[in-house]
Amino acid sequence: MSPPDLQLPLPAGPAALSVGRKPAAQHARDLGVSVEAVELCRATDLIDLHIDTFIPPRLWGYDPRARHDGWILGRHFFGHLDLPRMRDAGLSGAMWSITTNPFRSADARWRTFQTNLERLGALVRASAGQLMLAPTHAAYAAARAAGAHAVMVSVQGANAWEAAPRGAATLAEDSVVRATLVHLTSSCYGATSSPHSMLRRDKGLTPAGVALVQQLNAQRVFVDLAHIHPAAFWGAVAAHDRSQPLLATHTGVTGARPHWRNLDDAQLRAIAETGGVVGVIFATNFLSRPGGPRDARMVLEHMEHIIRVIGEDHVAVGSDYDGAISPPAELGSGDRYPVLVQRMIDAGWPTARVEKVLGQNFLRCFAALRPGRAGAAAPG
Numbered sequence: 525m526s527p528p529d530l531q532l533p534l535p536a537g538p539a540a541l542s543v544g545r546k547p548a549a550q551h552a553r554d555l556g557v558s559v560e561a562v563e564l565c566r567a568t569d570l571i572d573l574h575i576d577t578f579i580p581p582r583l584w585g586y587d588p589r590a591r592h593d594g595w596i597l598g599r600h601f602f603g604h605l606d607l608p609r610m611r612d613a614g615l616s617g618a619m620w621s622i623t624t625n626p627f628r629s630a631d632a633r634w635r636t637f638q639t640n641l642e643r644l645g646a647l648v649r650a651s652a653g654q655l656m657l658a659p660t661h662a663a664y665a666a667a668r669a670a671g672a673h674a675v676m677v678s679v680q681g682a683n684a685w686e687a688a689p690r691g692a693a694t695l696a697e698d699s700v701v702r703a704t705l706v707h708l709t710s711s712c713y714g715a716t717s718s719p720h721s722m723l724r725r726d727k728g729l730t731p732a733g734v735a736l737v738q739q740l741n742a743q744r745v746f747v748d749l750a751h752i753h754p755a756a757f758w759g760a761v762a763a764h765d766r767s768q769p770l771l772a773t774h775t776g777v778t779g780a781r782p783h784w785r786n787l788d789d790a791q792l793r794a795i796a797e798t799g800g801v802v803g804v805i806f807a808t809n810f811l812s813r814p815g816g817p818r819d820a821r822m823v824l825e826h827m828e829h830i831i832r833v834i835g836e837d838h839v840a841v842g843s844d845y846d847g848a849i850s851p852p853a854e855l856g857s858g859d860r861y862p863v864l865v866q867r868m869i870d871a872g873w874p875t876a877r878v879e880k881v882l883g884q885n886f887l888r889c890f891a892a893l894r895p896g897r898a899g900a901a902a903p904g
């Protein structure tokens with residue numbers, strides 16, 4: 525979604541920081557899953573390739589440091605994640621997305637992006653060490669070792685930088701980890717997969733879009749093909765440096781459910797050929813099919829289709845929590861990743877496969893593209 529960019533200060537209120545997390549047995553009881561599922565989530569690298577938890581603080585001052593139970597709209601749209609629930613679930617890292625209102629002027633988008641980047645950094649600094657920026661694989665490992673949740677700064681809609689003096693090359697080397705080329709609207713870079721693309725005749729990647737891909741490659745920022753129109757998708761694949769892993773961070777697949785938001789098998793293969801990964805979204809409206817499961821198994825159906833087409837080394841989790849989605853009820857809160865893992869166990873997935881999907885597959889890409897220096901502290 526594209527929220528208004530309200531310039532609210534971060535809430536200064538009492539530091540409602542988590543002082544530990546629920547014992548695994550209690551969390552398992554609360555979720556109705558096995559202790560094994562909870563302990564697996566907490567022991568392994570659990571990384572979500574797309575969360576929008578930076579949107580609610582901008583919209584109404586939601587403080588992601590405090591526990592939020594009982595959101596007014598239930599599991600719908602926002603309020604899925606906060607630090608205590610991340611800790612209960614064992615979410616060791618996530619791509620925190622910065623989304624910029626596309627209907628602002630290019631200059632205003634660039635200014636707002638810079639402000640939001642600073643504000644996300646301020647949130648990390650105000651977390652008493654529970655959040656750490658992780659622009660590289662080494663920084664992720666340092667955050668994990670410190671028991672912090674690793675924040676990988678990401679951008680949804682690279683047109684936030686349209687007016688940046690040198691485009692994506694303007695970005696500091698250690699800031700943004702990945703960017704979707706477009707979001708729900710088409711832009712100077714190319715067409716979106718959403719119905720908004722009907723507004724333009726040429727659905728491909730524009731020359732500016734080609735230059736953007738090249739800039740991202742030069743910066744070693746992940747090129748994220750979520751949200752892009754198929755014609756522009758193939759333009760991006762052609763422009764992209766094949767030695768770098770491509771991502772589609774939050775998507776479904778047409779092999780499980782035909783939908784404009786989902787990727788087809790040829791698109792999956794193009795991502796796998798670069799060694800990249802595909803994160804499966806938790807949004808019911810993109811995943812569910814007539815007669816299909818209504819619970820977390822609908823996420824599994826999409827993951828299993830990806831595994832059938834390109835193997836188990838190229839699938840990941842990309843929930844889109846807090847991004848105006850409606851997840852299945854049993855995934856309705858961000859402390860419920862163990863429910864998805866319980867469904868994997870019930871489906872007979874070996875532990876090694878579960879761990880690949882939860883984090884190892886993405887970490888392989890992260891180590892390849894942005895290794896960083898071992899022992900180097902993440903810049904604050």
Ligand SMILES: [Zn+2]
Nearest residue numbers: 525680751774
């Ligand atoms: Zn999105």
